[in-house]
Amino acid sequence: MARRLTWALVLSILGAAFLPVAFVRMVDSDEGAFLIASDLVLHGKLPYHDFSYQHTPLMAYLYAAWMKLFGVSWYSGRLLSALLAIALGVAVYRQVVRVTGRVGVGLLATILFAASGVGFSWYPTVKTLGLATLLLFLSYSVLDWGPPRAKYFLSGLFLGLSVDTRIYVIVVLLVLAIEVVRREPGRTGLRQLGWLVGGLALALAPNLFFFLIDPDTFVFNVVGHHVIRSGGVGAVGDLWQKASTVLLLLTVHGSEGATSLQFTILFVLNLAFVVSRLAFRERFPPSTSITLLLLLVSILPTPTFTQYVCLPLPFMIVNVALLIVDLERELKAVADTTAVRRRLQHVLWLLVGLYVVAAPADLYRFIVGWDAPPLHHVDDWKLPTIRRVARAIDEELPADNATVITWWPGYVIGTKASILPGLENHLNLWYSPALTAEEIGRYHYISAPALAWHIAHHTARVAVLGIFLFDTKPRWRQVLVDAGYVMVRQIGDTEIYRWDRRP
Amino acid sequence: MARPSLSLTYLVLAVVLAAVFIPMSIARIADSDEGAYLIAAKLVMQGKLLYHDFSYPQMPLLPYLYGAWMKLFGVSWYSARLLSAAFAVALGLALFRQVLHLTRDRRIAVLATVAFASSGLAAVWYPAVKTFVFPTLMLFLAWAVLDSGWQRWKYFLSGLFLGLAVATRIYALVAVFVLAIEVVRREPGRNGARQLGWFAAGLGVAFLPMLPLFLIDPDTFVFNVIGHHVIRSGGLGAVGDFSQKVSAVLLLLTLVGSEGATSLQFTILLFLNAALGVSRLIMRERLPPSAPIAALLLLVSVMLTPTYPQYACIPLPFMIVNAALLAADIVKALPSGIAGTGARRKLGHVAAVLLALYVLVVPVDLSLFIVGRDVPPMIRVDDWKIPTINRVARAIDEAVPAGNPVVITWWPGYLIESKASILPHTENHLNLYYSFEMSPSDVGRYNYISIFELIDHIRRHKANVVVLGLFVFDGRPGSQVYDGKPLYRRLLAESGYTLVRRIGDTEIYRWPGA
Numbered sequence A: 001m002a003r004r005l006t007w008a009l010v011l012s013i014l015g016a017a018f019l020p021v022a023f024v025r026m027v028d029s030d031e032g033a034f035l036i037a038s039d040l041v042l043h044g045k046l047p048y049h050d051f052s053y054q055h056t057p058l059m060a061y062l063y064a065a066w067m068k069l070f071g072v073s074w075y076s077g078r079l080l081s082a083l084l085a086i087a088l089g090v091a092v093y094r095q096v097v098r099v100t101g102r103v104g105v106g107l108l109a110t111i112l113f114a115a116s117g118v119g120f121s122w123y124p125t126v127k128t129l130g131l132a133t134l135l136l137f138l139s140y141s142v143l144d145w146g147p148p149r150a151k152y153f154l155s156g157l158f159l160g161l162s163v164d165t166r167i168y169v170i171v172v173l174l175v176l177a178i179e180v181v182r183r184e185p186g187r188t189g190l191r192q193l194g195w196l197v198g199g200l201a202l203a204l205a206p207n208l209f210f211f212l213i214d215p216d217t218f219v220f221n222v223v224g225h226h227v228i229r230s231g232g233v234g235a236v237g238d239l240w241q242k243a244s245t246v247l248l249l250l251t252v253h254g255s256e257g258a259t260s261l262q263f264t265i266l267f268v269l270n271l272a273f274v275v276s277r278l279a280f281r282e283r284f285p286p287s288t289s290i291t292l293l294l295l296l297v298s299i300l301p302t303p304t305f306t307q308y309v310c311l312p313l314p315f316m317i318v319n320v321a322l323l324i325v326d327l328e329r330e331l332k333a334v335a336d337t338t339a340v341r342r343r344l345q346h347v348l349w350l351l352v353g354l355y356v357v358a359a360p361a362d363l364y365r366f367i368v369g370w371d372a373p374p375l376h377h378v379d380d381w382k383l384p385t386i387r388r389v390a391r392a393i394d395e396e397l398p399a400d401n402a403t404v405i406t407w408w409p410g411y412v413i414g415t416k417a418s419i420l421p422g423l424e425n426h427l428n429l430w431y432s433p434a435l436t437a438e439e440i441g442r443y444h445y446i447s448a449p450a451l452a453w454h455i456a457h458h459t460a461r462v463a464v465l466g467i468f469l470f471d472t473k474p475r476w477r478q479v480l481v482d483a484g485y486v487m488v489r490q491i492g493d494t495e496i497y498r499w500d501r502r503p
Numbered sequence B: 001m002a003r004p005s006l007s008l009t010y011l012v013l014a015v016v017l018a019a020v021f022i023p024m025s026i027a028r029i030a031d032s033d034e035g036a037y038l039i040a041a042k043l044v045m046q047g048k049l050l051y052h053d054f055s056y057p058q059m060p061l062l063p064y065l066y067g068a069w070m071k072l073f074g075v076s077w078y079s080a081r082l083l084s085a086a087f088a089v090a091l092g093l094a095l096f097r098q099v100l101h102l103t104r105d106r107r108i109a110v111l112a113t114v115a116f117a118s119s120g121l122a123a124v125w126y127p128a129v130k131t132f133v134f135p136t137l138m139l140f141l142a143w144a145v146l147d148s149g150w151q152r153w154k155y156f157l158s159g160l161f162l163g164l165a166v167a168t169r170i171y172a173l174v175a176v177f178v179l180a181i182e183v184v185r186r187e188p189g190r191n192g193a194r195q196l197g198w199f200a201a202g203l204g205v206a207f208l209p210m211l212p213l214f215l216i217d218p219d220t221f222v223f224n225v226i227g228h229h230v231i232r233s234g235g236l237g238a239v240g241d242f243s244q245k246v247s248a249v250l251l252l253l254t255l256v257g258s259e260g261a262t263s264l265q266f267t268i269l270l271f272l273n274a275a276l277g278v279s280r281l282i283m284r285e286r287l288p289p290s291a292p293i294a295a296l297l298l299l300v301s302v303m304l305t306p307t308y309p310q311y312a313c314i315p316l317p318f319m320i321v322n323a324a325l326l327a328a329d330i331v332k333a334l335p336s337g338i339a340g341t342g343a344r345r346k347l348g349h350v351a352a353v354l355l356a357l358y359v360l361v362v363p364v365d366l367s368l369f370i371v372g373r374d375v376p377p378m379i380r381v382d383d384w385k386i387p388t389i390n391r392v393a394r395a396i397d398e399a400v401p402a403g404n405p406v407v408i409t410w411w412p413g414y415l416i417e418s419k420a421s422i423l424p425h426t427e428n429h430l431n432l433y434y435s436f437e438m439s440p441s442d443v444g445r446y447n448y449i450s451i452f453e454l455i456d457h458i459r460r461h462k463a464n465v466v467v468l469g470l471f472v473f474d475g476r477p478g479s480q481v482y483d484g485k486p487l488y489r490r491l492l493a494e495s496g497y498t499l500v501r502r503i504g505d506t507e508i509y510r511w512p513g514a
Helices: A002-024 A029-042 A058-070 A074-100 A103-115 A117-122 A128-145 A151-163 A167-183 A186-213 A215-228 A239-249 A257-279 A286-299 A306-310 A313-332 A338-368 A383-396 A428-434 A437-442 A448-456 A470-482 B006-027 B032-045 B061-073 B077-103 B106-117 B120-125 B133-147 B154-166 B170-186 B190-207 B210-216 B218-231 B242-252 B260-282 B290-303 B309-313 B316-333 B338-360 B362-370 B386-399 B431-437 B440-445 B451-459 B485-494
Strands: A403-406 A462-465 A486-491 A494-498 B406-409 B465-468 B498-503 B506-510
Touching (some): A002 A117, A029 A058, A058 A128, A074 A103, A074 A313, A103 A117, A103 A313, A117 A257, A117 A306, A117 A338, A128 A151, A167 A186, A167 A286, A215 A428, A215 A437, A239 A286, A257 A338, A286 A306, A286 A313, A383 A462, A403 A448, A428 A448, B006 B106, B006 B120, B032 B061, B032 B077, B061 B077, B077 B106, B077 B386, B133 B170, B133 B290, B210 B218, B218 B431, B218 B440, B242 B260, B242 B290, B242 B309, B260 B290, B260 B309, B260 B316, B260 B362, B290 B316, B338 B362, B386 B465
Antiparallel strands (some): A462 A494, A486 A494, B465 B506
């Protein structure tokens, strides 16, 4: 009974954190590209080769399969993300209970996980973050709960699936391989390592298909795109931007709402855990090395974004739980510790209180938000507005031409319209100046002159001038007007233009 | 290993504190208020009377104190800054002594002093010539002296120190409740009433010198000390604009941006203070006076409109003492001997990492206030550096004619090391801007200056030299601040002034005479 209640509590906490946010959070610009990729996959298109897609391919297929069952819509995609986040929370709870032997500490970890701004703000979005983290966490935790004969294979498989979603998590292979060898000394270790690699290879095998069709295109999409997005400073350049982001996360160079404070709390406790284990010459759990590697690799891509720390988040929480039980173990060794236990409990609960109380700052940031005139109006980034634009597109779409020009693909989700090829990713247009004309065509990007040509030649009869145009909106508005497009609808700051053949 | 003697510990800590506060006092960029405080100190040395000869928006002690110091050690930015640094060092040593007295643990006392020296709020704001470090020192002494061995004098001294703090910054008075309760708690019965009398006498003695300034014209005194702060909120009242307060608090708690290292350090301290409060309440233990003093000071700091994070430097030492007391509570609760070693060490690691983070982030604040960063087009950091300000002062002296030492400047800080005298009523850089909130009769009565008067002075060549440098806006400084220099530049040209020197962005104009 108590067990069932605990599970009900865990699921309630996680559900309350992730489900509402999934439905009311403002959109992130990347979500449009991920959803359109899934939509296109549903229509039989191939990532990389029919349209550009900047990550390894699993996510597009998983969300496509989900949307095949539950409909192509923003809410359907978001619901899957929320469920994956809840699954991750459950995995964190289970793992903490397993490694600490304490249900209470497991519940505490669940509360921290659910109240983490970087968690509830980013996992429920349709991005690679939630899925990649869940699979990575499973690849680590399965070593503790998987069936003895299959757990190493499963660990490799989960890691491979995570790499299929976000390539850089491959760094964790190093930690998992060492862990396998540590757990299974001698020749058995080598055999189990073989199983780990076998699982990994099996999960990575589908990539081979995309790679072999055209290796250069595959590599460019998954790696090259991230090199050019740095604006010429290289895939891991611009040290100052990285330092700024780290200082931002540590709250000393501005802050990212609750995320910075919560990250700093976790970071301090993780560091204390490392120092303490080092000083006591105790073994580090794999979660520590994974945290370290993920933090390091999260900082490497240029530009570095604070949202990336949602990948190490569950591992950091496991480390905190381990620190708590380490301390408790030491206290148990002492005869009378009632007073100190109580005092430490007060400190701990207050810390958890601070962590939880800070969370609304991030909820506000991502649900209510604030305008940054003249370019950013919060309402334009809310799902109801985007769905109104989508309905308006369907109403304006002529029967003989379903193509739509839009600078942000998210408007087309759930509509009958199809997006102008090359615009499937909102960044293609912006990054194209870094490519040669031949590369733009080969990698399915689009240049500004090419887009202007399409407008001038009325490839699409409907054009949506909405978000992700920044200060270029007036220029593109002029291009549309010069080509004979007329504004037929305005929803918030989003303008819908239509070109009608002259009678 | 033998423990170093207490005197040696004091000496080492004094060196550490001096190593933070003295370089900061020399290298820190100027705060706009410092110009007004320093010119006030200079003017009182010349026999002028606060409030009645020129406006001064605080209680009166600071100008007299710094005036006396500069009489001895020279009128200069560095001389005054050095006094502030000396107060900061004294405050750090007082904190060490008090923590040592309360915890009987020298390690904790040393670490508390290190935390104090590494606090952005302290390192950045105490060495400035403002009403922060001295009232904080006095306030801290008002509490700490209660634990001294001077049985007969300590209550009188406590009141005296509190009075001196209030004589510098009025809202330090909130601590009177806590200290009075503490006196009564320590001395129950009739003796308590007697000691409370000594406490009140000390307070009275400290207030006495202010009485003439009040009696000359009570209305002017009250307006300067209180009314000025009411009008500075832009019509929202002395404690209005709730959203600005919320923003300032969230900024200090790192939840909506941050103020360099200050926000993180403040959040850590606030958390430890809250933990002490919760823990002592649950364990039914007495809270030290430092806890309610910190709480009251924080509350009153937030109440003022507009609220600035720098105000948190006044409760800072009390917050550090509270954090030290929490550490001592935990350490004391651990059984000593071998059995407690593991737990002690583990807790030590957590504390060490926390303290290391606290200390390691402070360079962000140091860099912000020493190197700084330009905010074009209005702020060029170099213009706010003391060497630049002194170059302007020298240039003023070269430009000022023998017959007319009056200079018009929008920021009085240029005249600290100059022989020139400031145009009356511009002694405070805010007078011009706050005069928008006042009736013409109030502007005159309280020695403020209106924009029309200033324009008139320029047109009538009241001063031969005009300095167009820092703090020149074309309206009231607030959320919408515009550069006022083009406006005045035009006026100066129309009035026959010509640009004779340019130092950084500061322009010196001269009217050659009829």
